[in-house]
Amino acid sequence: MKSLVTIHEGRAANWALRLVAGAAVIGVMLWVPTHGSNPLIDQFTNAFVLMAAAMSLNLLLGYTGQISLGHNAFFGIGAYATGIIVSRWGWSPLVTFPIAFIVAFVIGVLVSLPALRIKGIYLALVTLALGLVFPQFIKWRKLTWLTGGPRGLDNAGFNFSKKRRTYEIFGWNPFGDMRGQGAKPFYFWIAAGVVVITYLVCRGVVKSRSGRSLIAIRDNETAAAVMGVNLAGTKAMAFGISAGLCALPGCVSTILTNNVVPDSTFLSIAGSITFLIVMVIGGAGSLWGPIIGSGLYVFITQKTGDWSDEKNIPAIIRPFFSWAKTSPGTGIFAVTLIALMFVAPRGIVGVWHQHSPRLMRIVPRRAGTGTGTGTLVDTPVDDTVAGEL
Amino acid sequence: MERFLQYLFDGLSIGSVYALLALGLVIIYRGTGHLNFAQGEMALFCTYVVYQLGEWGIPIGFALVIGVAVGFALGAVVEVTLVRPISKKSPFAVFIVTIGLFQGLNWLDGAIWGDQILPNSAVSKQANFPTLFPSKDTDFVTILGAAWRLKYLGVLVLVLVLTAVLFFVFNKTKLGLAMRAVASNPESAKLVGIRTNRVLMFSWGLAAAIGALGGVVFAGINNSVNLGLMFTVFIYSSAAATLGGFDSPGGAVIGGLAIGVIENMGAGYFPEWIGQELKLGVALFVIVVVLLVKPSGLFGTAKVERV
Numbered sequence: 001m002k003s004l005v006t007i008h009e010g011r012a013a014n015w016a017l018r019l020v021a022g023a024a025v026i027g028v029m030l031w032v033p034t035h036g037s038n039p040l041i042d043q044f045t046n047a048f049v050l051m052a053a054a055m056s057l058n059l060l061l062g063y064t065g066q067i068s069l070g071h072n073a074f075f076g077i078g079a080y081a082t083g084i085i086v087s088r089w090g091w092s093p094l095v096t097f098p099i100a101f102i103v104a105f106v107i108g109v110l111v112s113l114p115a116l117r118i119k120g121i122y123l124a125l126v127t128l129a130l131g132l133v134f135p136q137f138i139k140w141r142k143l144t145w146l147t148g149g150p151r152g153l154d155n156a157g158f159n160f161s162k163k164r165r166t167y168e169i170f171g172w173n174p175f176g177d178m179r180g181q182g183a184k185p186f187y188f189w190i191a192a193g194v195v196v197i198t199y200l201v202c203r204g205v206v207k208s209r210s211g212r213s214l215i216a217i218r219d220n221e222t223a224a225a226v227m228g229v230n231l232a233g234t235k236a237m238a239f240g241i242s243a244g245l246c247a248l249p250g251c252v253s254t255i256l257t258n259n260v261v262p263d264s265t266f267l268s269i270a271g272s273i274t275f276l277i278v279m280v281i282g283g284a285g286s287l288w289g290p291i292i293g294s295g296l297y298v299f300i301t302q303k304t305g306d307w308s309d310e311k312n313i314p315a316i317i318r319p320f321f322s323w324a325k326t327s328p329g330t331g332i333f334a335v336t337l338i339a340l341m342f343v344a345p346r347g348i349v350g351v352w353h354q355h356s357p358r359l360m361r362i363v364p365r366r367a368g369t370g371t372g373t374g375t376l377v378d379t380p381v382d383d384t385v386a387g388e389l
Numbered sequence: 390m391e392r393f394l395q396y397l398f399d400g401l402s403i404g405s406v407y408a409l410l411a412l413g414l415v416i417i418y419r420g421t422g423h424l425n426f427a428q429g430e431m432a433l434f435c436t437y438v439v440y441q442l443g444e445w446g447i448p449i450g451f452a453l454v455i456g457v458a459v460g461f462a463l464g465a466v467v468e469v470t471l472v473r474p475i476s477k478k479s480p481f482a483v484f485i486v487t488i489g490l491f492q493g494l495n496w497l498d499g500a501i502w503g504d505q506i507l508p509n510s511a512v513s514k515q516a517n518f519p520t521l522f523p524s525k526d527t528d529f530v531t532i533l534g535a536a537w538r539l540k541y542l543g544v545l546v547l548v549l550v551l552t553a554v555l556f557f558v559f560n561k562t563k564l565g566l567a568m569r570a571v572a573s574n575p576e577s578a579k580l581v582g583i584r585t586n587r588v589l590m591f592s593w594g595l596a597a598a599i600g601a602l603g604g605v606v607f608a609g610i611n612n613s614v615n616l617g618l619m620f621t622v623f624i625y626s627s628a629a630a631t632l633g634g635f636d637s638p639g640g641a642v643i644g645g646l647a648i649g650v651i652e653n654m655g656a657g658y659f660p661e662w663i664g665q666e667l668k669l670g671v672a673l674f675v676i677v678v679v680l681l682v683k684p685s686g687l688f689g690t691a692k693v694e695r696v
Contacts (some may be wrong), residue, residue, distance in 0.1 A: 124424070132620065133669045133673045237520055323501075325499065337485060338486050341485050342475065
């Protein structure tokens with residue numbers, strides 16, 4: 001395939017490209033909380049919560065190939081860890097993040113123990129049951145003293161009694177207005193922080209030796225075992241980290257709404273399915289897939305949210321959706337999901353990797369430790385496309 | 390004793406609904422090796438269709454036939470247009486497609502009929518969801534002091550009759566022979582002249598039709614239909630299929646009845662510990678224990694994995 005531009009990794013052009021991409025991301029991140037409207041900031045915050053959850057599922061499903069439909073339970077563990085600790089004991093919500101991670105990690109490892117014997121579709125079944133049982137378990141009579149039963153817990157977020165500092169550089173506040181009870185930028189930054197942490201952990205795992213063993217397990221379990229991958233340990237690890245990471249956006253969701261109830265969307269099985277759909281549409285098994293998928297998901301659900309009222313549908317597409325009594329967001333995603341399986345099983349990121357070489361190709365640096373000049377056989381530069389996979 | 394019998398009767402009746410959906414799961418699994426996550430939602434769609442026919446004044450017996458036919462068509466169409474082409478790619482893709490169907494059908498039900506509980510006095514003409522069996526409060530038989538309501542008893546009888554018919558079809562007809570041949574070895578079945586594609590299409594249609602029947606009778610017991618009706622039924626029936634063995638139709642029926650009884654007894658005898666909230670926990674427990682102790686289920690054939 002002939003591409004318009006060929007860039008070698010590590011050259012100046014490659015660095016310039018990275019710089020531009022980085023600057024664009026940072027620019028958006030700084031613009032939204034300072035200049036964006038409150039609904040826009042909210043939208044970003046919600047997208048961040050979904051992103052972190054989908055990324056954690058991606059680590060397990062996209063990279064290790066272990067199907068989980070029970071991630072709403074881990075999300076809920078995070079949400080309730082924050083809820084219980086803040087609401088009952090009055091600790092700072094920020095302290096609850098590591099606690100939630102550890103609790104979910106332990107429970108994730110426990111869940112993985114049967115998963116070592118149960119494979120494929122059966123694992124999906126077990127985790128689906130787990131996801132369905134979780135909200136019921138929270139409502140369990142014997143646990144009401146802790147979880148608050150069906151009514152949930154209130155006052156579980158930040159309590160702004162103290163005056164917070166603001167950071168200003170020459171009269172410009174890079175983080176946005178963070179003072180006051182309803183300060184949107186504050187929540188924006190918490191959610192963004194969780195996304196960054198989740199991304200870095202996922203990237204760290206995936207690009208390392210353990211990441212390669214995860215992918216090996218996904219692609220061929222038997223071969224992986226023969227190559228010396230510790231199946232039990234690696235799977236348990238992947239389950240634990242994925243569960244722990246999924247708890248973090250759960251904490252954020254509690255902080256955002258200042259309360260936690262067992263029947264909220266992401267805590268029920270709908271949460272798991274949403275994470276799954278977002279991840280697959282963006283691109284399973286790629287670091288950026290869940291990020292793109294979540295952004296798209298939040299954008300479309302926001303746009304179509306009030307379409308159950310016919311008047312709000314744009315005139316051009318009104319005939320297609322005006323018959324529906326509920327907003328078409330979920331339906332659009334379900335149809336997209338099925339269609340993607342036919343045309344692009346790797347999601348949006350997969351489509352990009354497939355077609356971007358026509359436009360631009362980044363030739364990866366040659367592997368190995370040699371200096372490149374003194375080698376006996378000068379192999380031609382590898383022609384493959386740089387990508388996550 | 391009375392209490393025991395009461396729980397037993399209720400359990401058997403509810404369990405027979407699980408048995409119906411589990412039968413559908415097993416038929417599909419035997420044929421194509423996939424677990425159809427949309428089984429419950431396909432049934433729910435047909436249940437809504439039956440409700441709508443009832444709204445139009447069509448008697449239940451007739452409406453049920455149409456509903457089951459819609460189910461058959463839905464299952465067959467899904468197999469031909471979605472599952473067959475996608476199963477060439479990977480099992481994971483099929484899993485995702487069934488999840489997409491699950492979500493899509495549930496959304497479609499909501500889009501057409503709204504997300505309220507139906508029938509309700511605001512939008513529907515009928516007061517109750519149509520049932521095949523007498524459903525007044527006075528319609529029950531008393532056995533050793535325990536009441537068995539006719540609409541519950543009727544469901545059980547219906548399931549047992551249907552199971553008998555299916556067994557006859559599976560074991561005594563050419564079609565059943567073809568289905569068993571495809572289940573045991575698709576390539577050889579093709580070689581001896583069985584049209585595997587048609588058999589698979591029929592399997593999916595049959596599974597969805599049985600599921601539709603299950604959905605309608607469950608809505609009858611429940612007296613209403615709503616969007617979340619089938620979530621829990623699906624989990625119970627997959628627990629039933631796991632217990633009975635995923636490739637054994639007889640096991641699915643026995644598993645379904647057993648799960649119904651276990652669930653009702655658990656909730657009835659331990660109202661403090663299990664109660665209505667943790668009934669689902671019973672299903673989870675059964676699935677995990679069976680998969681760990683005897684992954685092939687009670688009546689299934691053990692799978693030997695070759696490397």
